[in-house]
Amino acid sequence: MSDSFFEPVSGFDLPRFAGVPTFMRLPHVPLDDPRLAEVQVGLIGTPWDSGTTNRPGPRHGPRQLRDMSTMIRAQNGATLVRPFEMVNCADLGDVAPNPADLMASMDRITAFYDEILAAGIVPLTGGGDHLCSLPILRALGRNTPLGMIHFDSHTDLFDSYFGGTKFTHGTPFRRAIEEGLLDPQKVIQIGIRGTAYDSEDRDFAAAVGVTIIPIEEFHARGPEDVMVQARELVGETPTYVSYDIDFVDPAFAPGTGTPEVGGPNSYQAMLVARLLKGVNIVGADLVEVSPPFDAAGGTAYLGVSIMFEMLCNIATNIAGK
Amino acid sequence: MSDSFFEPVSGFDLPRFAGVPTFMRLPHVPLDDPRLAEVQVGLIGTPWDSGTTNRPGPRHGPRQLRDMSTMIRAQNGATLVRPFEMVNCADLGDVAPNPADLMASMDRITAFYDEILAAGIVPLTGGGDHLCSLPILRALGRNTPLGMIHFDSHTDLFDSYFGGTKFTHGTPFRRAIEEGLLDPQKVIQIGIRGTAYDSEDRDFAAAVGVTIIPIEEFHARGPEDVMVQARELVGETPTYVSYDIDFVDPAFAPGTGTPEVGGPNSYQAMLVARLLKGVNIVGADLVEVSPPFDAAGGTAYLGVSIMFEMLCNIATNIAGK
Amino acid sequence: MSDSFFEPVSGFDLPRFAGVPTFMRLPHVPLDDPRLAEVQVGLIGTPWDSGTTNRPGPRHGPRQLRDMSTMIRAQNGATLVRPFEMVNCADLGDVAPNPADLMASMDRITAFYDEILAAGIVPLTGGGDHLCSLPILRALGRNTPLGMIHFDSHTDLFDSYFGGTKFTHGTPFRRAIEEGLLDPQKVIQIGIRGTAYDSEDRDFAAAVGVTIIPIEEFHARGPEDVMVQARELVGETPTYVSYDIDFVDPAFAPGTGTPEVGGPNSYQAMLVARLLKGVNIVGADLVEVSPPFDAAGGTAYLGVSIMFEMLCNIATNIAGK
Amino acid sequence: MSDSFFEPVSGFDLPRFAGVPTFMRLPHVPLDDPRLAEVQVGLIGTPWDSGTTNRPGPRHGPRQLRDMSTMIRAQNGATLVRPFEMVNCADLGDVAPNPADLMASMDRITAFYDEILAAGIVPLTGGGDHLCSLPILRALGRNTPLGMIHFDSHTDLFDSYFGGTKFTHGTPFRRAIEEGLLDPQKVIQIGIRGTAYDSEDRDFAAAVGVTIIPIEEFHARGPEDVMVQARELVGETPTYVSYDIDFVDPAFAPGTGTPEVGGPNSYQAMLVARLLKGVNIVGADLVEVSPPFDAAGGTAYLGVSIMFEMLCNIATNIAGK
Amino acid sequence: MSDSFFEPVSGFDLPRFAGVPTFMRLPHVPLDDPRLAEVQVGLIGTPWDSGTTNRPGPRHGPRQLRDMSTMIRAQNGATLVRPFEMVNCADLGDVAPNPADLMASMDRITAFYDEILAAGIVPLTGGGDHLCSLPILRALGRNTPLGMIHFDSHTDLFDSYFGGTKFTHGTPFRRAIEEGLLDPQKVIQIGIRGTAYDSEDRDFAAAVGVTIIPIEEFHARGPEDVMVQARELVGETPTYVSYDIDFVDPAFAPGTGTPEVGGPNSYQAMLVARLLKGVNIVGADLVEVSPPFDAAGGTAYLGVSIMFEMLCNIATNIAGK
Amino acid sequence: MSDSFFEPVSGFDLPRFAGVPTFMRLPHVPLDDPRLAEVQVGLIGTPWDSGTTNRPGPRHGPRQLRDMSTMIRAQNGATLVRPFEMVNCADLGDVAPNPADLMASMDRITAFYDEILAAGIVPLTGGGDHLCSLPILRALGRNTPLGMIHFDSHTDLFDSYFGGTKFTHGTPFRRAIEEGLLDPQKVIQIGIRGTAYDSEDRDFAAAVGVTIIPIEEFHARGPEDVMVQARELVGETPTYVSYDIDFVDPAFAPGTGTPEVGGPNSYQAMLVARLLKGVNIVGADLVEVSPPFDAAGGTAYLGVSIMFEMLCNIATNIAGK
16 A cells, blocks of 8 residues: 555646646655655656767657656556555656766766665656666666566667767667676567668677567567567566657657657557566666657657556556565 | 538539638538528537636637538548438537636537527537537437447546536536436447546446446457447437547547547547448537647548548438438 | 628627638628628638749638638727728638649639629738739739739749749739739839849839839838838829738748748738728738648738738728728 | 755756756745745746636646746846845745636635735746736735736736626736726736727726726837836835736747737847836736647747746845845 | 669768758769669659649658658668668659649659660659659650559549649549550559549549559458559559558658548558569659648658668569569 | 859759758768869758757758758849859768767867868858857867857856866857967857856856857847947957857747747848858858757748858858959
8 A cells, every 4th residue: 555645646636737747746756855765666757868879859758758647647447557556656856967978877877776776666767768778777787687578669789889889779788788787588679670770789689589579570469469478588587678669650659769660559559568467577667758759749648658557567566565 | 312502612613722611611501591491410510618627629629620621522432422412411600608607608509409409400510528518418318318329538427526516528428317318228438448537437337337348348349349239239219429539549639638548540430430320310529629739630630531421321311211 | 881791700709719710700702692792892812822933832821811810809909990890891702723724723813803893892812822913913903003012022023933934923013014904113012032043023123113122121211111102102093912921020920931031020010011001902912821831820810910900901991982 | 045945956967858847946845845934936837727718728838837947047147136046936836726617716726825925925926827817816915906017918907708707818907906906006008909899998997097008109119118117107016017928929929829919029028027127026927828829838938038037026126125 | 782882871970860861861863973874773853743632742742751761771670671782772863843834844754754764764753742653654654554553542543623624633543544654454553542522533443444442441351462462463564653642541641632531550551562572663653742741751751661662672673683 | 253063053943842952952062072172162061969958959950951941042132142153162061970979079070170171161060059169160270269250149158067067069169268269359249148057157258358249238239230349359360150040039040959038030130140241251150950949940941041141251252352
């Protein structure tokens, strides 16, 4: 049971368009807040996009995700789960990046998550670009390599860009595997598609044992079947879930920097998150929402709808322990 | 056979971007027009959104629906029905609401529809928010409770909002059932989804016998199968069709105030309206199109495409009598 | 005094966002309407842009002008003139162009205006691109060359485009002068600016006696002083007023195909129309509003605000006779 | 001197696009917060637009104003005033309206401001539509009629709408004068323009002694001269400042429901607020920002820039006492 | 093997947002360039929309297609084909239309393609409206009637518009069949839907032997099965592929002038182009992308993604010979 | 006299919406092109925004500037200067940045400009954020400190950001003065305004002798008078012109990352560039155009209009030598 302090403001008390917009209308509990110790699931923004190699904007993602998240109510329409009554949730605020210093920003992110983990909080992150996942994994996977279920149109397993640049939003999981933060045998990447410069990423995946589900296979098998495989692959392993919004077709999620045509629809996009049920999630993110490319906010609204599905599964796990 | 006065202007005579935009380029026949008595199907706007609890805008719906409706031609592409040749159709104009007086506006709407019904006209309404359906039903269902086929992501069966407010766009069908305007045993709600504050609406539905088809069931069974059930449920009963555009996925219909992710696509959205064939439709509406959230008008264009499918079925009914 | 039939619907009776949108909420009186003979000032749309050499869209202008014109109320805020009480005004609908046949469309426009003139109506036109002015002038200036006060960033006095094409939106007034529809000594062009291919248009103007007020001179002298000159130039001559919305700076009027930076602001844009007071206006147009380049409609709203200023002067003239 | 708790987050510590967006990045201090008593200037949102008679949306104003306000830094560029160092400022959150009950919402607003006044806080409000000013004035002007400097394109002095409706955004100051909340002899309205149904509002103003500066006079005299008159008129009287964003020309502030062409530019818009220096401001508002009509947020950014100018003057007053 | 001169600029050398935007970052090789003779596949723009009967804009299509095409990389994600390494590809620039002279523009297009064909280049065109296909076919089909696989929501087989106009974007294939450029027995039209004025086009198709796959059939059978039929129909016949972007549902492709609700999704849209494998393609086009109706460019991005699928098949054909 | 190879494509030969968009429709002459040696004025893009501390996007600036620049014709409307006939102009393409390596990108920019200077070309740059000016100045000012006329709302003279970061778009001219690239006594900054964290930049300016014209002074004195001072200050000194588009009011130039309300209008924005006549310009830039914040492109169109004014002055200088 959660403490009522940690429940969202109801739309019946304060209409959903009103109020200071925190994630899902939860209380804002900064790291120095005395009640931090009571938080079980922390929603965090990583407003940073210095790893972006093409169209920028995800630094504005957390702000817009918070804004649209005030549309989310208390109960899951499909599963009837009521996560905010099950565990203490809070908006922990944003990590402060240095937009002009990539390496320093990664260190700041890792430090922030170290504090959260020390407090026993499961982090649910709204990005930022996909490079954000690397410094988060440096905190979460420091001691033991994690499994990962990864929804994306890109593998993000490239070695380098622009003649040797090692840290971009196309390389985080190559680095994470090299650094021992992820167990490649327990990593599955779902939805991969789009044109490529070459197959270097897929060759690496094959070499280290990462499982790739291309979009053609996803469409042929359907989300339920693919998610059975994903759950079986990670089993009981502590697992990170990384969800790049460009997994979804750009008609449903135009607000992203590197869209790839031909992805899942919004129902499938939510369903795969719902089908994470039972996975031992130690952290999750939803990244690459880029508000300048979708001022109307539909992408962010889909993003927070997915985050809510993740949250329901995380809360169910915690409450069931 | 219709009178040629009641046929739309052809795009070959006046291009579709030209002319004063009435619904489907039909003649504008106000209530005081001497030819009103000849009208069989009346297209009406209810530009009113005082029942909206979240993002406003449907008061602008009729204007944009009319604008986009000039894209509609004479013949249904799938069924080859030519409704304007079958029955006399006209644009009856808009009901005049009082945006600052909710109760008075409902009375004005009911009075308008009383006049139409007295003239023997079947009303096809472009909203307006969903509270518009209640004063319409007060005219149509005054003598006998109606059946209803209801497409929506929300049940609109809640009891009250904001601590006791009885009339919002989330409560019209609760009121309509309480007032005896609808026969709950003959009501089916299709597409229900999204987060909720609680299950109070579904509990009420279960208690009075309203049939709910959640979106998961809709996606699993498909539109054809669900519509067989809907047609069987209402049988020969005089039936109202209420179509909230937020039934459709927000990628296809972003211009609405309370979108819920994961709905049907546009093909399914039109198909369910086409599959109303044979239903004894005594009135229909298409509501919750909110132009400020879709300036490009794609939502309204889908909306009028759905209205045209409804119109084809209504005209077929009348012509077949 | 006007007949009450010809007065606009009041926003107190029907809110301004409601109703079938005619120009300024006036009655729609097509050419075959028996009450046409009573109309004194006719508002007409010419939804045609086949003369456009660059970015298209003005064919959609009349629709959007009508839509935004429902914001206009009964009384001029600056002069307190109430035109609808002074003369019978009506929306005469749109001329039907053939978008794929330029020459035929011009003939259709001229024929439409011939009918209007035969009925003794002063036409106030919403375009359409600037080539629309030529077929209108062929009706109005058939018997005697007219004076013209022309607001624009371009002279539209070029001889031909694309190697000999004589009829584009850059040539109407060259043709009109050649055809004897305008008296060049009584023509003044205000606001001319922007880059050019050459000075051929200005050389022609100088040769035939057209007065040009470049934007630098307009800004230096101010609108009042320039309009004194304009009024003096045309004196009592029957005069056409042609107002290209690209006269105004694109920050105030982005919705146009050939914007030129550095124009007047919106206050000046309305003021010059107000300062037409006393000019013997036999017809006027407001052209080149291109809705695809300003979906928000601010350009059209400015356009109809200018049309209302013109209308007040036309009505004052008629009422004073 | 302010307490550092009440200073905004610096953009050098947390970039301006990051963090939970409160007004000007100030601490969020709800009414039940123990530090409320220390607040000297409170920024408040009134997300309510039930008084809107035309295009809705200001209910979304406070959210977007907060969002754009994170662009504001610590020091006024023109006057070098640093308000946050001079007085304790805080974001007090939003009043909770009932969107479906106009009268109840007004009572809720008055009650909220009663609490603030009891705590000795000067309120600076971001609206909401202009009807919000009435319930605020019911708190501030309860004991003694206030002076008012009012920037707007409309007088908002009408008696009623839609056949007798007394409470709309076109009537607040008529009501406030009738209720004795304002001293009409100390009220000045600046920027009045646009079409009107009639002169009933101006006749009332003349009858009770309200001073009106039409836009023509404003443009002729210039902002400095007009503001000398405004300051002299109110003198030492406790004065409310009400700033409707539609005072500004719609090219600079498109995001509003009832724009009127031909207003001041953005420099003048800020200058008049700066020239409130020395006025005995007991409360101020910035209303009618309607995000659905300006998704890009330029209107809100101008709005908060004006609020910052007001704040500098309020802080200077308090610090000087 | 291609010559390296004809390979695209890599995003690793010059980021994809940088550089002068040619089609797919290929070298710009105008018709008078000495290396023209080496080109095997030429990408060409036909920026012309004079055949448009409703909403204009495709004249801007080639510009936006080029812009978005810089997102395309070297390798097909599904088939791993690397077309630029297989054949020499180049951007041949745009045909210069005369926007004010329809017949002259058609002649200019035919002349341009005559030159290309003389150089042995397979043309892949980005339109322009669908009338562009006719002058292209006049070059390609001059000697022998071609087969055609045609993706569209309209048949474009009408006889005339507006009382006798023979050349619009609704008539090109009627003309092409009449002129003997296409063998109707080898023509298949896929995706036909939407309202119509009458069945004249379908009657013509039936009379001459054109195969039509309505959208209902497409959705029922699925893209793979339909494409088997298409490939079998054309067999080894030299075949033109004409792809109107309005084949796709408007949620995925809003930027077009005559959208029809209920079409394929983006995955199917690309899949049908991929399934052209083995067809003897002598030329292909992607038409009716209208940037003014999709400023965000998602339609153009889908368009070039489809063009890339076509290109892969064309390159495979050539390389396999 | 220029060589005809270097003249823009005329809109009479190829309409302005057609063709591969180079700057002002000039030939694309990359650095390795044999005709580079003949170029006198080179237009260059620096698509890079890694120095941006707030809202990103200027990396997309050169693409959109090129697109809108195709609207520019051959002759200056105010001065009648025809620059392309006076000197050889060309589009030299874009510098290739590394978006993930700030220091390397600066080196790449400097190297590019070193090559251009070695070829005797005067560079006219379209940015890119304002940090781009620093590596350009490292090439231009290497041997002798330059004068600078700087239009901006910010001084860009700050020492560091985010606790010590020395290279951002807020610091380039501090660095340039420290590095001896600029002579601070010959630097004038015009239009400075907006809120600030402190006065550190102005204190530095005062200490080293930089002249600042705040916006209040600009509005009071007018552009002509201020430009007299600017021309006198730099005299015959080789001078760089740096023009940040946020100098202009955001209503005229919304597409920028750090807008400040209250700036000059578009006429003044062009006029100050025109009034650079006679200044010994050795290079110039127009920076901070951010397309994601102005998809309609009005900001970029104003930007290239300003660049054309600069180009006219540069060409006049060269031709006069």
